[in-house]
Amino acid sequence: MKTLPAVDAVIIGGGWTGLLMAKELGARTPISVVVLERGKARHKEDYIADMDELDYNVRFRLMQDYGLQTVSLRYTTSDRAIPIRQLGSFMPGQGTGGAGEHWGAVFPRFQPDVFELLKSTTEKYGAKRLPEGHSIVDWGITWDEIEPYYTRADKLVGVSGKAGNIRGKLIEGGNIFEGARSEEYPTPPTKVPYYASLFESAAKSLGYHPYPNPSAAISKAYTNPDGVSRPGCFYCGFCDRFGCMVSAKAQPTNTLLPLIEKQKNVSLRNGCWVRRIEYDKSGGGRARGVTYIDETGEETFQPASMVFLGSWTFNNTRLLLLSGIGEPYDPATGKGVVGRNLTHQVSFSPAQAFFEKPLNRFMGAAPAGVRMSDFDADCFDHSNLPFLRGGTFAGIGTGFQPIVGFGAVPSSVKARWGAEWKKAAVYWYDRVGNVGFAGEHIAYKDHYMDLDPTYKDHLGDPLLRLTINWRDNERKMVEFAIAKGVELARAMGAKEVVPASPYGQYDTRRYQSTHVQGGTIMGKSPEHSVVNTYGQHWQASNLFIMGASMFANNGSANPTPTLLALTYRTADAVVDRYIKHPGQLT
């Protein structure tokens, strides 16, 4: 094995979290920083005039190669897990920028009570109302502690939107249910596509409170506090699952990489597949560096004084398990922490709405649209409902592309193939839209991640095994969401409405979202969490974890604003305190 000269910091993963940390360390300290990214090099220029639906959206150009490494999945601890062979319910990224290249850029914050879910739910409804077998814990931080970091994340990407609550003052037209924010959005809301305008009118007519969807595909030209400028969106329709051809959509390659490439103390190495964080248990525990396979296939040891793990939920958890750092979670005894609280946002379309008029849905942007939070979190009373928590409904103007967006017909069309179906599918192609729903997934004691005893990746390392399924709480929330979704679709003036099927078992084939969370959760004590609230590992003070694997519970909102906010918080703690006085942060 080759051993390289030691560096001050090694960062595993070149996505949103890894590159944000690299940018912060590079700009604010003189220390040497190496980012190891297992995928290809990418630049924002790669996407200019390259909007090929077949390549990006059918053949998944930007996504993880499951032929090299996948995960296995089972519903309960007594089942045998089976490897997932095709990209389905989630679409992890690979290559510079990670999933932040092909993400949807919806940029909402969590509700304040998500961070203190156990406390707030117990206080309001009593411990008896918590779902059976739950594993809800508090994060160890409060809304007031995270809000300034949300604001920094907002400014980093220039998010477009309209505030509904600035320092406690509610503002009509914004999200009046949101936690108090300290400032207005950096840029005004995006345009509202026609389909989303129907949703907005319907929500208002039903007495709800729609607001412009927070969008990191920005409405107008913006220069962020780092001096990085991006143009406004022109609603080309190639957004989610694509890189943005003009960089209106914030991506690590257009927001962070241009700065990192100028930083002399930071280097990014592509094609470097980290297999282990080398760990020394003695003296309270310490990471010594990482071993990886470099782009030529050579096994390499990179010694480092600090290790930052930003390789996304599954890989963060797996690398800790493979490296033997911390006690793996055991659902039978409740002991151990690594792998616990696996959750996956409840994301689906409660109703499909078919309209008489064309909707022009070939134009749009993944986050351009309208959302409402009237049934999110605990914004509505659950005293007489058979479930806890909730989610947001949305009408989004995502570009409908001709391959993936084709084929929906209403129930009145009886043909399922042949000439009649083809004619109907062409007719309805631009007359159909979905009411979207994004909801919370409660953490349960026997939903967790561990190493698969049977299946291995291309290097011979055990796959990560997921044990996860939907439970009564999610199923009942979904039933509620379907009824509301149908109500909204009808109020939009749809000619025909097709309700979604109720939730049965967790389905690995249907894309849900890549908002999988937990595994290396944060908290106030090492008994219940893997890292403290700065992402610092309890058993290795020089190892910091970043990303949604830190989320103790699942909020309904998309995760990236929260994981960027937490990464900023970790960066501040490292730069301002840890580097000066290494050791456990308090």
Ligand SMILES: Cc1cc2nc3c(=O)[nH]c(=O)nc-3n(C[C@H](O)[C@H](O)[C@H](O)COP(=O)(O)OP(=O)(O)OC[C@H]3O[C@@H](n4cnc5c(N)ncnc54)[C@H](O)[C@@H]3O)c2cc1C
């Ligand atoms: C289709 C899609 C749509 C999305 N839409 C939204 C949205 O609208 N809003 C939102 O908030 N979020 C969205 N997300 C989620 C968002 O992309 C993620 O939250 C974000 O990218 C996570 O950043 P990360 O740095 O934690 O991980 P990633 O972006 O996944 O980056 C991790 C990187 O680590 C690398 N890596 C992994 N293992 C190793 C290893 N062993 N060695 C070296 N490198 C490794 C990977 O190749 C990858 O590049 C979406 C995701 C997808 C896929």
